[in-house]
Amino acid sequence: MIVDLREYESEEPVSGAVCVVGTGPAGITLALELARQGVDVVLMESGGRTYEAETQALYDGEVVGDPNTDVSSSRLRQFGGTSGHWTGLCAPLDPIDFEKRPGVPDSGWPITRADLDPYYARAQPYLQLGPFDYDFTAWQAKLDRAPLPLDPAMVRDAVYQQSPPTRFEETYWETIEATDRIACFLHANLVDIELADDAVAHFEFSTLDGRRIRVSATHYVLACGGIENARILLNCNRQRVAGIGNEHDLVGRYYMDHLNCETSTILFAEDDIDLGLYDQVIETGVASLSVGLKLPAEVMREEGLLNNTAFLVPEYDDATFNDDFRDRGWVSFSTMVKSFSRGRVPDRFAENYCNAVEDIDVIGVGVYRHVMRHFVPAGRTVAARLRQDAEPSPRADSRVYLTDDTDPLGWRRIALDWQIAPSDLDSLRRTHEHIGAAVGAAGLGRLKLGIPDPPDLDVVFTGYHHIGTTRMHDSPRSGVVDANCKVHSVKNLYMAGSSVFTTAGTANPTLTIVALAARLADHLGSSGASQTKS
Template sequence: MIGDLLSGEAPAELTGDVCVVGSGPAGVTLALELAKKGRQVILLESGGEQYEEDSQALYEGRITGHQNIDVAASRLRQFGGTSGHWTGMCAPLDPVDFTPRPDMPDHGWPIGRADLDPFYARAQPYLDLGPYRYDFDYWRPNAPGPALPLDPTKVFTTVYQQSPPTRFALKYMETVRAEPKISCWLHANLVDIALNAAGSAVERIEARALDGHSVSVRANRFVIACGGVENARILLNCRKQRPEGLGNENGLVGRYYTDHMTIETTLVALDDEIDATLYDEQHTIGDTVLNFGLKIAPDEIVARGLNNNAAFLIPQFDDETFNDEFRNYGWIAFSEMVKAFAHGRVPERFGERYCEVVDDLGRVTTGAYRHVMRKVKPRSRPVAFKLRQDAEQSPNPDSRVTLIDEVDPLGFQRVALDWRVTDEDLLRLRRTHQFIGEQLGAAGLGRMRLGISDPPDHDIAFSGYHHMGTTRMHADPKRGVVDADCRLHSVANLHMAGSSVFTTAGCANPTLTITALAIRLADHLAATLA
């Protein structure tokens, strides 16, 4: 069932086996998996069924580090969470992402890729993806063109699958409403986590709506699944019994914030006879939509001291009709508004998106004109390609989420986001591009013009809006906030779900891993509940 705390119809206290806070991909997946196993779930969502300005405003905060990011607009505080505007690219993390590395302090998880493989496979249907196969050899027989003939021990073709993208509100809201094992309450903002007398476990949590209606929740296990920024904010704010915040005995909550650096700059020119059809757009094989890119082999990543990265070839045309440099925030806002009106509804965040369109009207007009012209003009052959990626960052304890003095209407302190983009991260990416260029040249395929300078220009790096790492997983409480089962080291029955537990970011978009970890956590909780 789905109730609303604003209605005043909620009882003073709710009880269940597991209380899950947050209804994004992590929270909904976790709730549905637990319900399948017969567990009674209390699912709390701070927003409503759709976008609401007053709920969204609770996310507002400050940016104190790298400026090409935001702290509020990239998240959605409503049922379905930020799945409401993700782009849908999916791939699992690579084995090298889980492995400690001597050249990179704080790298590595307490679990390995093999530990997640069965859960990745179970996560695929949640995101409307194809088979759990991300190796090019599986797709090769039906691929629309050949892979570039590169030495696969150096550089190989990588595969990403494309979710529609799945909007969890559209796909799962009615399932949750009809599920007798799930009691979901909207407008239920977590405002306190109360520990037992011994301070060893959560006794209850308190939730409140903006109009003052409140509810207490008691459960055997509690899971916070509110995203990479909000998970840390909640733990830091809940400090009535632990002044430093829950799980923050070693000052790690909020630290190691990481994102993917979205960069599109280096230029690749392939020789005229080279067929790059495989790489220059999305392709559908069977029922699966795929993206193909280039990735450096893991042995070379470690040997050369690189960060992990998948580089996608973005075609550049002599005829500007087919170039996409107009695709920025104004164009995205315009596209979302057009889609909403086409479905007969007013766009969410209409005022904000309208302003983004007006502020960038020139590019929006260019994009609209080119889309019309593409319907009547034949597409020419690309003359070159830009490399685009969401590049990995090294773990950095100084990149972090902290509290500021300003409080929201519920009394929680707001956050400052200090995202650090370092010279070393950008230079590692420069060396990655250089190595790819060397392999293209050695194979006689083409040449490259590096787009990252030395010293690097930080302004080329934009956020991928993949908020990760603020309650990181580690076996050692002095190096991580949660253990291998996503449980706070210092609180017996409190778990974190979502990308905040990532120890490293890799180069895969995080939603598939978020979903796989939620399924894994659901199995663990169901098995350990009395």
């Protein structure tokens, strides 16, 4: 059942066994998994079915740290959440990502990769992926392209799977609507959390025009994203002055985003290098794959390096086939074309239109090159740039905090202080040196480093991955939630999504978000949530 709160006539409180706030990949997965276990779920969404500027504006805030990011356009406040502009690249976190690493302060999850493996397998279908298998050797027989002849003790091939990408609104709207055990309310903004005896007594919701509703449940879950989860806890300070779960000043801290950059270049010795395995999505019949290069875990442990997968972006002697035109304007233009081709008005149409107009010359180059690629051969591959979403280190001073500015509901807005440690780029430079050494040892060419010493932080841009603001840790002095994603100081309040990540790894977070949601559903189902709240 899906109901618009603006049109809901009853004044009576709504109840269920579990109340989930947010309908992105975490919230929808959690609700569907719980419903399959016979659990009644109240699923609350701030926005409507599609983009609405007035609701989206509730995300507005300030950027006060590294400027190469944003706090609003990188998220979507609507049914399906930010899956509405997700690109679909998927991989699980590596086993090393869960370890306490001497070279990475504040690392170490309270769970292991093995704990998540069964849930990764359950997450794959939600994202319309193939089997849960990310071992390159297992896929190699299905590939008609050869890998570069690199020493696997120095560099290995890393497999990612490509989701269509799954748009959770398009894929799961009808399922949610038809599921009797899920009552989903749209235009329902969380405005208060009432506590009693160290537990949540109820949640209060309101439409933008003031229509309110109370929800009571046995368990409560915030699944609103890496920034908004922290903002909610900090704003709910009526009963706890520092905010809920913030007894040790940890809510909003350890904010992480992947270091999105395209830097360092492999210069090939020969002009017949075949990069077919690396420069495109490969269809195998059971999954769509992308392949990059990464260091073995043993090398990362030995040198205390952060994790990274480098994807190869070919450079051709014919500029027609080079993609150096792909800047902000091209991305906006491409977004609009894809939306119109599906018969839909693009999200943030005015913003995307302005971006495209500002870069109209670049878009002209891009369109020309795309057309010409159908008529001329690509020519020689002369080089390949390394593109990555590299792992950042967790830092307490990288954070989300409240400002004095308020939104129309009276909640304080946020400031994002994204801090990038220069040592993170030192680690990435060393990773590139290892890749260059492997390329040289194989006689393929050499690598031109693109990261200076000392590093230039301006080469880093946002990966649009908001991670770590309610981090997971066994100790309440080091994390906001425990190994089961429960807020340490509240008996029945849980966090879902990438805000619970202790470290970020290098894999795009969506697959892990969905796996953790399935795991949380099992925990809640075994904790008495299977009984409907009366």
